[in-house]
Amino acid sequence: MNKCIEVSDKNFMQVYSRYQIAIEKGDGVYLFDNEGKKYLDFAAGIAVFAFGYNNKEYNEALKEQIDKVIHTSNLYYNVPAADAAEKFNKATGMDRVFFTNSGTEAIEGAIKLARKYAYNKTKTNDSEIISMNHSFHGRSTGALAVTGQPKYQEAFRPLINGVVFADFNDLESVKAKVNEKTCAIILEPVQGEGGLYPATKEFLQGVRALCDEKDIVLIFDEIQCGMGRTGSMFAYQDYGVKPDIMTSAKALGCGVPVGAFAATERIASAFEIGDHGTTYGFNPLATAAVSKVFDMFESYHLIDHVKEVSAYLEQQLDALVGEFACIKERRGKGLMQGLELTIPAKDIILKAMDRGLLIISAGSNILRFVPPLVITKEDVDAMIAILKTCF
Numbered sequence: 128m129n130k131c132i133e134v135s136d137k138n139f140m141q142v143y144s145r146y147q148i149a150i151e152k153g154d155g156v157y158l159f160d161n162e163g164k165k166y167l168d169f170a171a172g173i174a175v176f177a178f179g180y181n182n183k184e185y186n187e188a189l190k191e192q193i194d195k196v197i198h199t200s201n202l203y204y205n206v207p208a209a210d211a212a213e214k215f216n217k218a219t220g221m222d223r224v225f226f227t228n229s230g231t232e233a234i235e236g237a238i239k240l241a242r243k244y245a246y247n248k249t250k251t252n253d254s255e256i257i258s259m260n261h262s263f264h265g266r267s268t269g270a271l272a273v274t275g276q277p278k279y280q281e282a283f284r285p286l287i288n289g290v291v292f293a294d295f296n297d298l299e300s301v302k303a304k305v306n307e308k309t310c311a312i313i314l315e316p317v318q319g320e321g322g323l324y325p326a327t328k329e330f331l332q333g334v335r336a337l338c339d340e341k342d343i344v345l346i347f348d349e350i351q352c353g354m355g356r357t358g359s360m361f362a363y364q365d366y367g368v369k370p371d372i373m374t375s376a377k378a379l380g381c382g383v384p385v386g387a388f389a390a391t392e393r394i395a396s397a398f399e400i401g402d403h404g405t406t407y408g409f410n411p412l413a414t415a416a417v418s419k420v421f422d423m424f425e426s427y428h429l430i431d432h433v434k435e436v437s438a439y440l441e442q443q444l445d446a447l448v449g450e451f452a453c454i455k456e457r458r459g460k461g462l463m464q465g466l467e468l469t470i471p472a473k474d475i476i477l478k479a480m481d482r483g484l485l486i487i488s489a490g491s492n493i494l495r496f497v498p499p500l501v502i503t504k505e506d507v508d509a510m511i512a513i514l515k516t517c518f
């Protein structure tokens with residue numbers, strides 16, 4: 128047996144059922160395991176590695192920062208954080224940002240900010256948040272409370288209270304949950320984990336209008352669908368609907384653990400000194416990565432590339448739907464695609480892995496395609512060729 132797998136299984140908390148390979152290194156859109164086997168990677172570390180692996184320009188930026196300083200705490204200012212914040216706010220249209228260490232912490236911050244905004248208005252502690260069924264927002268107890276998947280929550284109650292769930296893409300179901308206590312509505316413009324469901328334009332516009340009418344804070348979770356993945360820098364920009372608070376993570380640092388929540392001035396000003404904090408937040412190594420990632424999006428013209436290559440991926444996946452009876456449908460947006468199967472996704476994933484292709488699932492019967500954003504049409508062809516043999 129592989130020694131790495133053996134030692135890991137003996138020592139790790141047992142909360143993941145891992146595939147039986149140990150990754151040693153990556154290069155471009157390929158990963159290599161510690162037995163030297165090469166894989167075409169359509170998972171990108173779960174929608175993280177936008178530029179692929181071992182990108183020299185990105186690596187150099189991090190190495191440079193390591194040689195200067197990698198941590199300062201929030202007692203002082205640091206240059207990479209200032210740069211990253213300016214670029215983040217320019218790209219999102221938000222006014223103020225807080226850099227976290229993960230996606231789930233970004234959600235925690237968003238929830239706290241929305242609650243503080245409501246508290247300042249009402250001076251009461253009974254505000255409610257509306258979230259969506261089948262959503263996914265993270266595993267810490269606050270983010271878990273707004274995650275619309277009871278299977279993840281059951282053993283960990285009580286979670287934070289005052290959360291109610293509505294149906295995604297069903298404005299009437301959201302309206303039915305609104306009352307005078309509602310302080311925020313949180314949703315993913317494209318649901319990832321829950322099954323690759325893009326929001327409809329009418330739905331996002333309807334929710335926005337509802338929030339404007341009732342002074343409810345609209346939170347968009349762009350942790351998976353943001354950072355160019357769906358063909359615009361952030362998914363909401365393609366819908367022409369702007370949130371009051373938004374969250375980011377995953378591809379934000381392209382491998383360095385970092386997340387963010389950001390808000391418009393009107394909402395962000397609800398926070399006062401001391402309301403939020405974290406030791407590693409705004410960390411110079413993490414924010415140097417963020418800063419470099421934003422620069423590279425521009426110099427690579429990555430959004431244009433995603434639009435082009437994702438149209439091709441959609442075409443090729445649609446052809447598979449026509450060809451194999453066990454594929455029910457294709458869903459998704461940009462380079463965030465899913466194939467819903469009538470058979471367990473794991474059967475296909477294991478066969479693909481054996482044949483040198485990494486793909487992941489969303490739920491038990493959906494194949495999820497979230498490749499590095501730099502993939503080419505040739506990579507798509509190679510992926511499809513392997514996938515066909517698996518089906």
Ligand SMILES: *Cc1c(COP(=O)(O)O)cnc(C)c1O
Pocket residue numbers: 229230231232234263264265266315319320348349350351352376377386
């Ligand atoms: C992955 C994800 C999260 C949680 O992020 P972590 O970094 O794993 O804590 C939250 N929301 C969405 C939409 C995600 O895809």
